Amino acid sequence: MGDFLVVGAGMAGAAAGYFLSAFGDVTLLEMESAPGYHSTGRSAALFSEYYGNPTVRALTAASRAFLTAPPPGFADGPLLSPRGVLTLCPAGAEDDFAAMLADGLSAPVPVREIDVAEVTEYCPIVRTGRYIRAMVKPGAMDIDVDLLHQGFLRGVRARGGTVVTGARVRELSRDGGRWRAATDAGVFTAPVVVDAAGAWADEVAALAGVRPLGLTPLRRTAFLADPPDGMDAARWPMVTDVADTFYLKPESGRLLVSPSDATPVPPCDARPDDLDVARAVERVREATTLRIRSVRHAWAGLRTAAPDDTPVIGEAPDAPGFVWLAGLSGYGVQTSAAVGRIAAAAATRTPPADAGVDPAALSPTRFQEARPVR
DSSP states (O other): OOOOOEEEOOHHHHHHHHTTTTTSSSSOOOSSSSSTTGGGOOOEEEEEETTSSHHHHHHHHHHHHHHOOOOSOSSSSSSSEOEEEEEEETEEEHHHHHHHHHHHSSSOOOOOOOOOGGHHHOOTOOOGGGGGEEEEEEOOOEEOOHHHHHHHHHHHTTTTEEEESOOEEEEEETTEEEEEEETTTTEEESSEEEEEOOGGGHHHHHTOOOOOOEEEEEEEEEEEEOOOOTTOOTTEEEEEEEEEEEEEETTTTTTEOOOOOEEESSSOOOOHHHHHHHHEEEEEEEHOOOOOOSSSEEEEEEEEEEETTTOEEEEOOTTTTEEEOBBBTTTTTHHHHHHHHHHHHHHHTOOOSOSSOHHHHHHHTTTTTOOOOO
């Protein structure tokens, strides 16, 4: 018996557990053999206050202080390191570029438009003749995803919490003011359950008799390729276009490449699609002088989106003690500190944890009308 059950020990669940552990005993229930197997372990690992809608950007900004200066002992190295993003505008995309530029000027580190002739100073392989405008987003940073994730998990354990792996939830019911989760690793109970199950969050809700949100898992493909011979790409920014048709980013001595796909799929252990890999190769060929002779390693991850592409955090209107932490849609790593605090506040019914983030914009009540719990 404990105070809080968190279903899912990926980044969102680990962050929620970390902040909840200040209020009581936490048990994280992870269905895989190791936490972070799905979305967390397949992230593009970028912190960007230019990315997402206004609510997402507010969550990212609210996470910055924690990621920049985590508590003593949380991590044995920096969580963030400089990267930047170079965003390119082909002919016909001028309106989108202008809107992105206007939004980015209000970021803590404003975007800066550069002359197209300067683009190769940032990334020498870009085909400058293909683009008519360009901007840099200097405040974007790399995130050490594993260091962050392990810091949250270590904090849960240090405060007496438990991380249970191989614990897929099979039944979830409420009796006498407590939730009972029957899992592959045993039965666990607590007055509050936090649904941080990622692509499986609607399925977990259905087990509990809670109305699903209509979440959509979206597959995104990525792979590693070698940089051009004789070029050190380590300091290049991430490179993308304003239409988000591809990105490439230095990663461990190679280039991480993606076609920025978002293909709806059922909850699953996502696998890369050969056609998406081929699309990425072709788009990079058109955008740059890079010749991808071989794909070193390809993978896919799931980014699970709510209908309005905004995270859902808050107590379900139809189930007391059932707290949603879902629909993070690829923003979960960079917003983890804020969403963890907000989920903990919802689970403990304490005041909202982060000024500048509108709780109503995150609440599940924006999709659901209250009905009695079964």
